[in-house]
Amino acid sequence: MINVTFVSADGTRRSVEIDEGLSAREAALFNSVPGIDGDCGGVCACATCHVHVDQAWMDRVGPPEEGGMESDLIQFAEGTTETSRLACQIPMVPELDGLVLHLPELQH
Amino acid sequence: MATSATQEKVLYASVDSIPLHEINVANPYLFQNDTVGEYFTRLRREDPVHYCAESRFGPYWSVTKFNDIIAVDTNHKVFSSEAKLGGISVQDMHSVEGALELEMFIAMDQPKHDQQRKAVSPVVAPSNLLLLEPIIRERAGAILDSLPVGEEIDWVKLVSVELTTMTLATIFDFPWDERAKLTRWSDVTTASPETGIVESFEQRREELIQCAMYFKGLWDERIDKPGGNDLISMMAHSPATRDMPFLEFLGNLLLLIVGGNDTTRNSISGGVLALNQNPGEYQKLRDNPALVSSMIPEIIRWQTPLTHMRRTALEDAEIGGKQIRKGDKVVMWYLSGNRDETVIDRADQFIIDRENPRHHLSFGFGIHRCMGNRLAELQLRIIWEEILKRFRFVEVVGEPERLLSNLVRGITRLPVKLHAH
Numbered sequence: 434m435i436n437v438t439f440v441s442a443d444g445t446r447r448s449v450e451i452d453e454g455l456s457a458r459e460a461a462l463f464n465s466v467p468g469i470d471g472d473c474g475g476v477c478a479c480a481t482c483h484v485h486v487d488q489a490w491m492d493r494v495g496p497p498e499e500g501g502m503e504s505d506l507i508q509f510a511e512g513t514t515e516t517s518r519l520a521c522q523i524p525m526v527p528e529l530d531g532l533v534l535h536l537p538e539l540q541h
Numbered sequence: 542m543a544t545s546a547t548q549e550k551v552l553y554a555s556v557d558s559i560p561l562h563e564i565n566v567a568n569p570y571l572f573q574n575d576t577v578g579e580y581f582t583r584l585r586r587e588d589p590v591h592y593c594a595e596s597r598f599g600p601y602w603s604v605t606k607f608n609d610i611i612a613v614d615t616n617h618k619v620f621s622s623e624a625k626l627g628g629i630s631v632q633d634m635h636s637v638e639g640a641l642e643l644e645m646f647i648a649m650d651q652p653k654h655d656q657q658r659k660a661v662s663p664v665v666a667p668s669n670l671l672l673l674e675p676i677i678r679e680r681a682g683a684i685l686d687s688l689p690v691g692e693e694i695d696w697v698k699l700v701s702v703e704l705t706t707m708t709l710a711t712i713f714d715f716p717w718d719e720r721a722k723l724t725r726w727s728d729v730t731t732a733s734p735e736t737g738i739v740e741s742f743e744q745r746r747e748e749l750i751q752c753a754m755y756f757k758g759l760w761d762e763r764i765d766k767p768g769g770n771d772l773i774s775m776m777a778h779s780p781a782t783r784d785m786p787f788l789e790f791l792g793n794l795l796l797l798i799v800g801g802n803d804t805t806r807n808s809i810s811g812g813v814l815a816l817n818q819n820p821g822e823y824q825k826l827r828d829n830p831a832l833v834s835s836m837i838p839e840i841i842r843w844q845t846p847l848t849h850m851r852r853t854a855l856e857d858a859e860i861g862g863k864q865i866r867k868g869d870k871v872v873m874w875y876l877s878g879n880r881d882e883t884v885i886d887r888a889d890q891f892i893i894d895r896e897n898p899r900h901h902l903s904f905g906f907g908i909h910r911c912m913g914n915r916l917a918e919l920q921l922r923i924i925w926e927e928i929l930k931r932f933r934f935v936e937v938v939g940e941p942e943r944l945l946s947n948l949v950r951g952i953t954r955l956p957v958k959l960h961a962h
C-alpha cells in the first residue's frame with residue numbers, strides 16, 4: 434500500500450492508502466476524497482483530475498512528459514501552475530509513498 | 542432475414558408482452574414515438590446485456606447499465622471504434638457504395654486516434670473558448686430579441702437551430718451571411734438517402750466536395766493571417782495541424798461541426814420541454830437563476846443527445862456475465878445508462894439542482910470521451926442565461942415531434958409561446 438495525502442482547497446487534509454500500480458486518481462476516488470472528478474475513467478481524456486503536486490515532492494513526481502497527451506490536455510484544466518499534474522497519470526510507485534497532493538477548488 | 546422498416550412500425554401493445562429475445566431497441570420508430578425508455582427499463586431489470594439476433598442492422602448486443610457501459614467504453618483495447626469494422630453506430634459505416642468516407646478520429650483506434658485528437662483538442666481549450674464568449678452572448682441576445690412574444694412559434698426552427706448555427710459560425714468565424722451552409726453540411730455529413738436530407742449518395746458526395754473547396758478557401762485566406770481565435774485559424778497555424786493532409790483536416794473539421802450541431806440543438810429544445818414537463822423545476826430556476834450551472838448537465842443527461850455509441854469486439858470478452866465473441870457488435874446505450882436507478886438517484890426524474898449532476902454518460906467515457914463537452918456546456922449556459930433575462934416563461938403549447946433516428950435523440954418541432962417578464 435502507498436500512502437497519499439490530499440489537501441483540499443480549504444486546507445482539509447485526508448490521508449489514504451492505495452495499492453501499488455493504481456493511480457493518484459484512484460487513490461482519491463476509491464477513498465471518497467472529494468475534489469477529483471476523473472470523468473473519463475482515468476485515460477487522460479478529460480482533465481478533471483487536476484492536482485498540484487506539493488513542492489517537496491515535485492522532483493520525484495516530475496512534470497508531464499513534454500509533447501505527450503497529458504501536457505496537451507492539461508491546458509483544459511483551470512488555474513494550472515508549474516506543479517500541475519493530472520492525477521490519473523501519476524502511477525503509485527513505492528518512491529511516492531507519503532506523497533502530498535493539493536486539490537484545486539473546482540475541476541470544471 | 543433482416544427485419545423490414547414496415548415490420549418495425551408494428552408496435553406491441555405492451556412492452557412486457559414481448560418475448561425478451563424479440564426486443565430490438567435499435568428500431569428507430571421507438572425513438573420517434575419516445576417509447577424506447579420502457580424497453581430499456583425492462584432490459585435493465587431482466588437482461589441488462591441483451592442479444593438481439595435479428596435486426597436490419599444485423600445481430601448486436603445492447604449494454605444497458607451505467608457501470609457496464611463504462612467498462613466497455615474504457616476498454617478500448619478490446620472494443621474497437623474502427624470505421625472499417627463498422628465504426629461507432631449500430632448502423633455500420635462503410636456499408637454503402639458511392640459514399641464519400643471522411644476520416645474522423647471518433648472512428649479510429651489508437652495510436653492514430655490519439656495523434657489526431659491531440660492535434661485538434663487545443664482549439665477547444667477553455668482559455669480559447671472564453672475569448673469567444675462575449676460574441677456568442679451578443680449574437681444569442683440578438684436572436685432572442687427578434688422573436689415575437691405571445692404568438693405560437695416553432696422553438697426548434699427559430700431558436701435551437703438558429704442559436705446552434707450562430708455559435709458554430711462564431712467559433713469558425715464563418716462568413717456570417719453564408720452560415721446556413723454550415724448546418725447544411727453538418728446534416729449532409731451524416732445523411733443517407735433514407736433520411737430525406739439527400740436524394741442519393743452521389744448528391745452527398747457532390748455537396749461534401751463543395752464543402753471541402755469552401756473550407757480550402759477559408760484555410761488559404763487565414764494561413765497567412767496571424768492571431769485569429771477561430772478554430773480554422775488555429776488549425777491553420779498550429780504546428781500539429783497545419784501540415785495535415787487536406788482530407789484529414791476536412792474530416793476533423795467536419796467532426797467538430799457535426800459533433801456540436803445536432804447535440805447542442807437538441808439540448809436547447811430538450812431543456813425547454815423538460816422544464817415544461819416539470820413546472821416545479823422551472824419555478825426553482827426562476828427563483829434562482831444561478832441554478833443554470835447545475836441545470837445544464839442535467840439537461841444533457843435528460844436529453845442524452847446521442848443515444849448510443851457502438852464498438853466491435855476485437856477478441857472474446859465478457860460483459861456483465863455474458864460471453865461476447867470476437868467480431869460482435871456491441872452497443873452502449875447511454876440513454877439507458879442515464880436512467881439506471883442503481884447508480885443515479887431518482888434517475889427517471891428531471892432535477893435541476895442535483896448534487897452531482899455531471900455524473901452521467903451523455904459525453905461517453907474513455908479515450909473517445911467528448912472533446913467538445915466544455916464548449917457545449919459553455920454555449921448552453923450563455924443561451925440559458927440570455928433566455929432567462931428575457932422571458933418569464935417559454936411555454937410549450939403543442940406536442941413535440943421527434944426525429945426518426947436511433948442515434949440522434951432529436952426534437953424536430955416544438956410549438957411554444959413566449960411570455961415576457
Ligand code: HEM
Nearest residue numbers: 646647800801804846850904905906909910911912913917
Ligand atoms: C451536448 C452536446 C454534446 C454531446 C451530448 C456530445 C456527445 C458525444 C459523445 C457521446 C461522444 C463519443 C464518446 C465516446 O465514444 O465515449 C462524443 C465525441 C466527440 N465529440 Fe461530442 N458531444 C456534444 C458536443 C460536442 C461539441 C460542441 C463538439 C465540438 C467541438 C463535440 C466534438 C466531439 C468530438 C471531436 C468527439 C470525438 C472524440 C474522440 O473520438 O476522441 N461534441 N461526443
Ligand code: FES
Nearest residue numbers: 471475477480521
Ligand atoms: S481522469 Fe480524465 S484525464 Fe485524468
